[in-house]
Amino acid sequence: MNTLLPAAIVGSLPKPSWLSEPEKLWSPWKLHGDELRQGKLDAQTLAAHDQSRAGLDIISDGEQTRQHFVTTFIEHLGGVDFDRRETVRIRDRYDASVPTVVGAVSREESVFAADAKRLRAETDQPIKWALPGPMTMIDTLFDDHYRSREQLAWEFATILNQEARDLQAAGVDIIQIDEPAFNVFFDELKDWGVAALERATEGLNCETAVHICYGYGIKANTDWKATLGAEWRQYEQSFPLLQQSSIDIVSLESHNSRVPVEVIELLRGKKVMLGAIDVASDTIETPEEVATTLRSALPFVDADKLYASANCGMAPLSRRVARDKMVALADGAELLRAELT
Ligand SMILES: [Zn+2]
Numbered sequence: 001m002n003t004l005l006p007a008a009i010v011g012s013l014p015k016p017s018w019l020s021e022p023e024k025l026w027s028p029w030k031l032h033g034d035e036l037r038q039g040k041l042d043a044q045t046l047a048a049h050d051q052s053r054a055g056l057d058i059i060s061d062g063e064q065t066r067q068h069f070v071t072t073f074i075e076h077l078g079g080v081d082f083d084r085r086e087t088v089r090i091r092d093r094y095d096a097s098v099p100t101v102v103g104a105v106s107r108e109e110s111v112f113a114a115d116a117k118r119l120r121a122e123t124d125q126p127i128k129w130a131l132p133g134p135m136t137m138i139d140t141l142f143d144d145h146y147r148s149r150e151q152l153a154w155e156f157a158t159i160l161n162q163e164a165r166d167l168q169a170a171g172v173d174i175i176q177i178d179e180p181a182f183n184v185f186f187d188e189l190k191d192w193g194v195a196a197l198e199r200a201t202e203g204l205n206c207e208t209a210v211h212i213c214y215g216y217g218i219k220a221n222t223d224w225k226a227t228l229g230a231e232w233r234q235y236e237q238s239f240p241l242l243q244q245s246s247i248d249i250v251s252l253e254s255h256n257s258r259v260p261v262e263v264i265e266l267l268r269g270k271k272v273m274l275g276a277i278d279v280a281s282d283t284i285e286t287p288e289e290v291a292t293t294l295r296s297a298l299p300f301v302d303a304d305k306l307y308a309s310a311n312c313g314m315a316p317l318s319r320r321v322a323r324d325k326m327v328a329l330a331d332g333a334e335l336l337r338a339e340l341t
Pocket of ligand 1: 313
């Protein structure tokens with residue numbers, strides 16, 4: 001990126017009400033067959049234009065073609081039975097009905113390359129595509145085949161690498177792997193988590209990012225955050241490992257969180273995508289607040305390595321709130337940019 005302080009959302013945006021019921025995770029589609037396929041792509045086009053008009057520098061698909069950031073990817077894989085659902089505890093926090101791994105997992109064809117090509121055709125700006133990370137994937141299904149979280153994670157990492165190469169070929173500039181599970185399962189993080197992440201992004205020429213957060217702004221997550229004490233130091237587990245890794249960019253939660261901003265120092269040398277927008281609140285940040293959050297990171301990251309972003313995806317918000325927050329993000333980055341140049 002040539003722009004100083006490029007601004008981008010994390011990934012998801014609310015969907016239009018004609019496509020699925022907004023402000024709800026795993027909301028069912030309202031269209032079917034060809035209409036659904038066309039509707040998803042129309043929503044993706046709208047999402048790209050909304051981001052561009054808000055003034056963002058990097059454009060995402062807004063995850064408009066997926067029902068959920070993890071399950072939609074898994075839905076396209078062989079070896080997973082979506083009719084056989086089990087209730088499991090996700091991120092050690094809340095129960096969800098998830099599909100079951102019943103055989104060897106495989107990817108017959110690219111899940112998102114066609115959607116990414118479409119997004120590429122919609123904009124001349126750099127585009128970013130998010131995929132679920134191996135640890136987050138294994139934590140969002142029931143495994144009745146491998147019965148080993150680590151083994152299944154390695155299988156998914158290999159599949160993710162195939163998908164990432166297809167996305168790169170489709171013209172994606174930044175491939176982001178979402179690993180909220182890195183803030184929860186610290187033993188696995190050290191044993192194989194970062195290594196599996198590197199397997200997923202191995203051999204790519206485009207930029208690579210990892211997004212680690214405290215989850216969507218839903219009640220189960222805000223309740224969990226309330227138990228984490230006065231200072232959230234979970235990132236101290238992953239950042240030293242990521243600083244040594246091949247990943248280019250680390251996306252983290254900051255604004256309205258209790259994450260001590262100095263943890264960013266642990267990433268020194270990496271690019272940092274800082275969450276300057278709270279996705280658990282409908283209150284729209286002012287550009288000054290966004291600039292203040294970004295400015296607070298400057299002692300710990302070189303300005304040319306700082307990206308402006310949100311704490312997490314915006315899928316659970318209303319479209320109006322998401323749009324206004326994107327404008328605040330772009331305007332806040334611009335304020336600080338003007339100050340620095
Ligand atoms: Zn997130």
